[in-house]
Amino acid sequence: MKLWLKFCFILGLCVHLNACVAQKVTLPSVEDQESRWEKFTTAAIDEHPYTLQGSFRFGDKENTNRVNYIFWSNGSLPLRVDVMAGLGASIAKIREDAEEVLIYFVQDKKAMLMENYHEMNPLVSLGMPVPISFYEMSLLLRGGFNQVLQELNLDSVKTFEKAKNEFEKYSYYFSSINMDGLLQLNENGMPVHCEIDNTWAFDLSYDEKTMLPSRVVISSLIDDYKAILLVKERSNPPQYKKEDLIFELPTGTEFIKE
Numbered sequence: 033m034k035l036w037l038k039f040c041f042i043l044g045l046c047v048h049l050n051a052c053v054a055q056k057v058t059l060p061s062v063e064d065q066e067s068r069w070e071k072f073t074t075a076a077i078d079e080h081p082y083t084l085q086g087s088f089r090f091g092d093k094e095n096t097n098r099v100n101y102i103f104w105s106n107g108s109l110p111l112r113v114d115v116m117a118g119l120g121a122s123i124a125k126i127r128e129d130a131e132e133v134l135i136y137f138v139q140d141k142k143a144m145l146m147e148n149y150h151e152m153n154p155l156v157s158l159g160m161p162v163p164i165s166f167y168e169m170s171l172l173l174r175g176g177f178n179q180v181l182q183e184l185n186l187d188s189v190k191t192f193e194k195a196k197n198e199f200e201k202y203s204y205y206f207s208s209i210n211m212d213g214l215l216q217l218n219e220n221g222m223p224v225h226c227e228i229d230n231t232w233a234f235d236l237s238y239d240e241k242t243m244l245p246s247r248v249v250i251s252s253l254i255d256d257y258k259a260i261l262l263v264k265e266r267s268n269p270p271q272y273k274k275e276d277l278i279f280e281l282p283t284g285t286e287f288i289k290e
Contacts, residue, residue, distance in 0.1 A: 064219075065202050067102065073221075081107060083267045084103040087100050088262075090160050091261040092256045097159065098118055100118065100120075103173070104276075104277075110127060110128060110154040111126075111166060112128075113166050114126075123139065130148060133154045133165075135271070136281060141282060142289065143285050145227070145287065147166075147283065151163055162232075173245055173248070177236075181208050185208065189202055189204050189205070195230045199218045202216065213227045213229060214226070214227050222236070222238065224236055233253060234250055245263065246262070247261070
């Protein structure tokens with residue numbers, strides 16, 4: 033009986049040690065760390081005509097709204113955006129270029145024209161206080177998050193040997209011309225988690241075929257506000273004409289002051 037108990041003890045000890053080895057995450061290499069950052073910072077977007085369609089859910093726990101969107105452009109500014117209610121009714125038409133952003137509120141028959149500066153986020157006018165503009169949102173959805181962050185400087189990197197997820201092995205702490213924060217990148221150098229200015233967090237999921245963002249969750253780090261951005265369809269149509277990227281305001285449209 034003692035021999036049998038001893039055998040069981042040794043067997044159990046071996047199983048426990050094997051489990052510990054299996055759960056241990058190997059310390060990331062410096063080469064892998066540097067490779068991911070280089071892939072992220074050097075990623076580029078081809079400038080070609082595109083259309084993006086999806087939905088945008090935003091709000092806090094007590095008040096959540098959902099709209100559908102269509103983005104289209106020839107790959108750079110100007111950008112056209114249509115915002116619709118869940119049943120398809122048009123809510124707003126937007127045109128953004130390098131100098132101005134024009135928003136027409138369809139149901140109210142009112143318009144707003146604002147200068148396109150970083151400090152003036154037109155999404156706030158639509159009740160969406162997220163920290164990116166329409167054009168930056170289009171860059172993000174097309175795989176250009178590095179262009180949204182702009183002129184990144186890598187300040188430091190922290191490695192985590194006991195990371196639960198593969199992308200959590202490294203946190204890249206950065207500064208840029210507009211913000212500071214941290215990034216966590218997957219093996220392809222694509223951002224999975226980002227925090228900026230200790231105020232906002234981005235969590236990105238990718239489509240397995242296109243390897244482009246299919247779901248982006250933007251969360252406030254100071255309250256319970258959250259926005260969920262989904263991409264449902266992508267297409268690359270022929271070159272848009274100039275008239276495709278503008279819209280005429282109806283006669284009698286009232287302009288709202290900023």
